[in-house]
Amino acid sequence: MLQTLKVSTKDLAVGMYVSGLDRPWLETPFMIQGFCVENAHEIERVRNYCEYVFVDVTKSRVQDHPLLRQARSKARTSIPIKDIFPGRPLKAYPTTSEWKDESAQAWVVLDSLVDDVNSIFAHVSEGGNLNVIRLKKSVEPVVESMSRNPDACIWLARLKQHDQYAYQHSLSAAIWAVALGRQLGLPRHDLRSLAIGCMLMDVGKLRLNPALLNAPRALSEDEADSMREHVGHGVQIIRESGMMNQDVLDIVTHHHERFDGSGYPQGISGDEIPAFARIAAIVDTYDAVTSNRSHAPAISPSDAIKMLYQSRNIDFQAELVEVFIQAVGIYPAGTIVELTSGEVGVVVSEYRTRRLKPKIMMVLDSRKYRLREPKLVDLSEGGDDPNVPALAIARSLEPGAHDIDLSELEI
Numbered sequence: 001m002l003q004t005l006k007v008s009t010k011d012l013a014v015g016m017y018v019s020g021l022d023r024p025w026l027e028t029p030f031m032i033q034g035f036c037v038e039n040a041h042e043i044e045r046v047r048n049y050c051e052y053v054f055v056d057v058t059k060s061r062v063q064d065h066p067l068l069r070q071a072r073s074k075a076r077t078s079i080p081i082k083d084i085f086p087g088r089p090l091k092a093y094p095t096t097s098e099w100k101d102e103s104a105q106a107w108v109v110l111d112s113l114v115d116d117v118n119s120i121f122a123h124v125s126e127g128g129n130l131n132v133i134r135l136k137k138s139v140e141p142v143v144e145s146m147s148r149n150p151d152a153c154i155w156l157a158r159l160k161q162h163d164q165y166a167y168q169h170s171l172s173a174a175i176w177a178v179a180l181g182r183q184l185g186l187p188r189h190d191l192r193s194l195a196i197g198c199m200l201m202d203v204g205k206l207r208l209n210p211a212l213l214n215a216p217r218a219l220s221e222d223e224a225d226s227m228r229e230h231v232g233h234g235v236q237i238i239r240e241s242g243m244m245n246q247d248v249l250d251i252v253t254h255h256h257e258r259f260d261g262s263g264y265p266q267g268i269s270g271d272e273i274p275a276f277a278r279i280a281a282i283v284d285t286y287d288a289v290t291s292n293r294s295h296a297p298a299i300s301p302s303d304a305i306k307m308l309y310q311s312r313n314i315d316f317q318a319e320l321v322e323v324f325i326q327a328v329g330i331y332p333a334g335t336i337v338e339l340t341s342g343e344v345g346v347v348v349s350e351y352r353t354r355r356l357k358p359k360i361m362m363v364l365d366s367r368k369y370r371l372r373e374p375k376l377v378d379l380s381e382g383g384d385d386p387n388v389p390a391l392a393i394a395r396s397l398e399p400g401a402h403d404i405d406l407s408e409l410e411i
Contacts, residue, residue: 001403002058002084003057004019004020004054004055004056004057005054005055005057005067005068005071006052006053006054006055007052007053007054007067007226008052009043009047009050009052009053010047010049012037012043012053012055012063013034013037013043013065013215014038014039014040014048014062015041015060015061015062015065016032016036016037016055016060016062016065016068017034017036017037017055017059017061018033018034018035018036018037018046018053018054018056019034019054019055019056019059020034020053020054021049021053021054021335022050022051022052022053023050025048027049028049028050029045029048029159030045030049030180034056034059034246036060036061037061039055039240041223042192043299049359049404051370053264055067055068057071059157060091063260063261063262064260064262069260069262069314070314072298073311076313076318077094078131078312078318078319078371079262079319081184081319081323084275084317084319084320085184085186085275088187088190090185090186091148091185091187091291092185093147093182093185094325095148095149096148096149097148097149098150099147099152099155099331099348099349099359102145102148102149102151102152102155103155105141105145105152106145106152106153106155106156107156108141109141109142109144109145110142110153110157110280112138112141112173113138113139113141113142113171114171115176115328116134116135117135117138117139117170117171117199119134120134120135121170121203121206123145124203124237125206125207129242130200130203130237130238130240130243131241132241132242132243133194133201135199135200136182136192136196136198139174139192139195139196139199140192142174142175142178142195143178143188143191143192143195146175146178146179146182147182147188147191150175150178150179150182150327151332151333151348151349151350152333152349153175153178153332154176154179154328154332154333154334155173155334155348155349156169157172157175157334158172158333158334160407168291169202169287169288169291170198170199170200170201170202170203172197172202172287172291173185173198173199173280173283173284173287174194174195174198174199174325175195176198176283176287176328177194177195177197177198177279177280177283178194178195179324179327179328180194180282180283180320180323180324180327180328181194181279181281181325182327183324183326183327183379190247190276191278191366193245193248194251194276194279196245196248197247197248197250197251197252197276197280198251198255198280198283198284200234200237200238200248200251200252201234201243201251201252201255201284202230202234203233203234203237203252204229204230204231204232204234204235204236204252205233205234205238206233207233207237208226208227208228208230208233209226212226213227214225224392224404228256228264228265229309230264231252231253231255231256231264232263234252234253235249235252235253238252245301247274249278250274250275250276250277251276251277251279251280253265253277254266254268254274254277254280254281255277255280255281255282255284256272256278256281257269257273257281258281258314258315258316259273259278259313259314259315259316260313260314260315263281263315270317278316278317278320279320280329281315281316282308282316282321283306283325284322285315285316286304286305286308287309289304290304290399291399292399292400294367296377297398298398298399298400299398300335300336300395300396300397300398300399301328301330301331301332301335301396302330302331302395302396303396305325305330305394308321308325309321309325324391329350329355329358330355330356330396331347331350331355331356331358331396332347332350333347333348333349333350333358333394334346334406335347335400336396336397336398336399336400336402336404337360337393337394337395337396337397338393338394338395338396338397339391339392339393339394340389340391340392340393340394341361341366341391342363342365342366342368343364343365343366344363344364344397344401344402345360345361345362345364345367345374345377346360346364346404346406346409347359347362348360348361348376356379356392356393357378357380357392358379358380359376359377359378359379360376360377360378360379361374361375361377361409362374362375362376362377362394363375363409364402365402366405368402374409377391379391379392379393
């Protein structure tokens, strides 16, 4: 495993352990056996003698410096997925229903879930206990639908708009989590635990000041500390409900931990973070950045995927990030895309083996004028003329681009 990293003295930081110099130790006043940089004065002294130094990654006390985080990421070797979930049988899920057939059933179960979640959360916000039995019953049909074909629920979840971001976020995060769990091949009862855990991971925010949740700006340090208290509130709410599912508790407790130890509330890292919480961290972040929030606009799904990929083994476990990308693809259902022709459409379903060529509901022509009637195009089929390049996705667009409202589309 990599232990030393060549670092320009311009990038030297307090907490780094200097184990080597770009010149003999005897030509400098520093200790031959190495030293940990304690303050800015020591950094300046090193710069007076050296252009670069060698930093021992394992001995350095600083955790969140980008150079060290990247070094730790590169140094870690990949591990088999089965080793992340010991004792759990992993088995592939076949797609057993067509997207159009599944969407009709998914619509019913998601409508029911939305109504139940609104009622459950409203009861908790008024000081009542969490209705665990009702939540489990509502989640089960969604898990069943996702098991058959995840695209339908992913698409329909994009259509559900609620007054409170927290409600929408909990629903979407649960669906992303089940999609990831399905791709892993986790047993169905584990998919249910993932769904419930992600539905509830932010339930503690119901006990925070709404003005804090809806602040249209970056939070101050004190406000951020107050926001972090939602984790403790959430754990308390779940314990008061009598829920004993440890996987759900793990998600609520640790979904803000980060793989390199830079998260909260405990600052644990790597395998110390429960596996289901590592999944929750990925889907929580992905759904947040692809949604419009009070303080930040949404980014496109493909940009979100790039962000997750760049954060492998820094914020999130690399193996789980890669499986998530396999599960949802670069262009998941509901993604607005621009084609090589200049036309604009919405991804409605994906082939599990041809993720770059999904079915697209075309809504704008090449001049960006709205079509009189949306038309369904299957990019995997290609065109009739072999001399004409096949139509393909040029780029994904941010949610709401060109004022496209997914809820207005009739599939």
